[in-house]
Amino acid sequence: MxxxxxxxxxxxxxxxxxxxxxxxxxxxxxxxxxxxxxxxxxxxxxxxxxxxxxxxxxxxxxxxxxxxxxxxxxxxxxxxxxxxxxxxxxxxxxxxxxxxxxxxxxxxxxxxxxxxxxxxxxxxxxxxxxxxxxxxxxLVQMRRSLPLSDEQLAIVTDFTTTPFRVGVDEDAWLTVNNAAFGAHPEQGGWTRDVIAARQSEDWFDPKGFLMNWDNDTLAAFCWTKVHPDTEPPMGEIYVIAVDPAYLGTGLGKRMTIAGLAHLSQQNLPLAMLYVDADNAPAMSVYTSLGFTPHHRExxxxxxxxxx
Ligand SMILES: CC(C)(COP(=O)(O)OP(=O)(O)OC[C@H]1O[C@@H](n2cnc3c(N)ncnc32)[C@H](O)[C@@H]1OP(=O)(O)O)[C@@H](O)C(=O)NCCC(=O)NCCS
Structure with missing residues (x-):
């Protein structure tokens, strides 16, 4: 019954x-x-x-x-x-x-x-x-093994990122996120409440939430997430975006490499991310960095x- x-x-x-x-x-x-x-x-x-x-x-x-x-x-x-x-x-x-x-x-x-x-x-x-x-x-889940090659790491030699400052960076981050994702059904239109809920999660780690500033303007960010319980453990490029004013200057690629380098420093052997199959710029960045499709949703x- x-x-x-x-x-x-x-x-x-x-x-x-x-x-x-x-x-x-x-x-x-x-x-x-x-x-x-x-x-x-x-x-x-x-x-x-x-x-x-x-x-x-x-x-x-x-x-x-x-x-x-x-x-x-x-x-x-x-x-x-x-x-x-x-x-x-x-x-x-x-x-x-x-x-x-x-x-x-x-x-x-x-x-x-x-x-x-x-x-x-x-x-x-x-x-x-x-x-x-x-x-x-x-959506496509893409994966690549870590670490990055020396050639890939060389792309970020002079590139600086700083960890997210809880209580300080929220508004700058919301502005870039909401501008970059527009009407995206899950990632667009975030509010302080939504980010606060993520920050209260066990996995949240500001050190893995990388920001790139152009003086006082947030130009791009790469938010990573570690999945310690998967076999093998995986590092995820959880959310990444470039402020629309800085698009197409190679910043997306540098931020992705910076995020992967951070994951690699934690000895994670595998990186993954989700991307809309029709997101051509993102697909192009990830493919050029050696990501390949793992499964589709x-x-x-x-x-x-x-x-
Ligand atoms: C995805 C995103 C982060 C890429 O950042 P970007 O700074 O524009 O990309 P880059 O300048 O680093 O470009 C990297 C490569 O993609 C290529 N590319 C850029 N735009 C492209 C497009 N519309 N179609 C195809 N290729 C494109 C570039 O030519 C470059 O290739 P190269 O390294 O061989 O020269 C950025 O477009 C973005 O913030 N989008 C909105 C948010 C988003 O969709 N995030 C990803 C969610 S998974």
Whole structure:
């Protein structure tokens, strides 16, 4: 017997149960489900616009499926997790989860929805189609081994970066980030609250958040993140951008190298990053530095009408 429960507020035991499902899925796929935004919403337990839909099966002690929605600046994110032992039953478990989640979006005024899928297969495509969603944004995870070559390191010999100063650099950073990313669905339109939430995360390390100043003007930044628990441990170019006034001067490449050099100093053997498949300047920088595609993630998107 299956039961479906909608939670607008996550209590600690539900967070533990969903975390166990996330860990089981992470072990099975090698990739953590729930992007950072959704994970923070889950951990914080119920921001406005949050809902977690849980499916249980009386024959199993664990949750068999989970769907989460979070309201972003201009759109909704949806994520779906079916327990790896129950994937054969995805077409039974997932439709009710997605329907319940999209129903909440409709009741809350509707809007644009993104559902990110790791290496999408025909089941994902069918579920998306049945829910009225279609293929949209396309992200590529790229990787390269570390360290950098001497030739690459030589490019940053006379290049200076400084660590992010907590409590000082937030506004300058927000200005460059929001100008560089514009209407980007996840990275654009950040506020002090969003950066404060990132700064409170265990992984946040201002030493790995590199800034490049042109006198008192922030010209570019490269924010790195270490994943110590992956096998092997990985360093991520988490967010990188050049102020639009400084574009096309080789700064993006130098910042990427500076970020990679910082990761390499921590003895990380592997670097990774996510990039939109159609972001030509970024693709060009990363490819020229030896990054190659590791896997693809696709967003199924659609507009949900208000109810
Ligand atoms: C991606 C980004 C950081 C690149 O920075 P940049 O300073 O413009 O890039 P660079 O001047 O270092 O260019 C590096 C290379 O990319 C090439 N390039 C630049 N723009 C390009 C374009 N539109 N199409 C193809 N190649 C391009 C350059 O010719 C150069 O190649 P070369 O080293 O062989 O001469 C910058 O465009 C940016 O901030 N974009 C907005 C934020 C963003 O998308 N961040 C990345 C998220 S993954």
């Amino acid at each position: 299956r039961s479906l429960e909608i939670k607008r507020q996550m209590d600690p035991s539900a967070i533990d149960e969903v975390s166990a499902l996330i860990n089981a899925t992470w072990r099975a796929d090698g990739v953590r489900p729930l992007n950072d935004h959704l994970w923070l919403d889950l951990r914080e337990g119920g921001r406005k616009g949050f809902a977690g839909v849980i499916v249980r099966d009386t024959d199993h002690h664990h949750i068999v499926g989970y769907c989460q929605i979070s309201r972003g600046n201009e759109s909704w994110s949806l994520d779906l997790i079916v327990h790896p032992h129950h994937r054969y039953d995805s077409m039974e478990i997932a439709p009710d989860l997605i329907t319940a989640a999209l129903d909440i979006v409709a009741q809350e005024g509707g809007g644009h929805v993104h559902w990110w899928v790791f290496e999408p297969n025909n089941i994902h495509r069918q579920l998306a189609h049945d829910a009225g969603l279609e293929a949209g944004r396309h 696709l967003a199924f998107v659609g507009d949900v009408a208000a109810k």
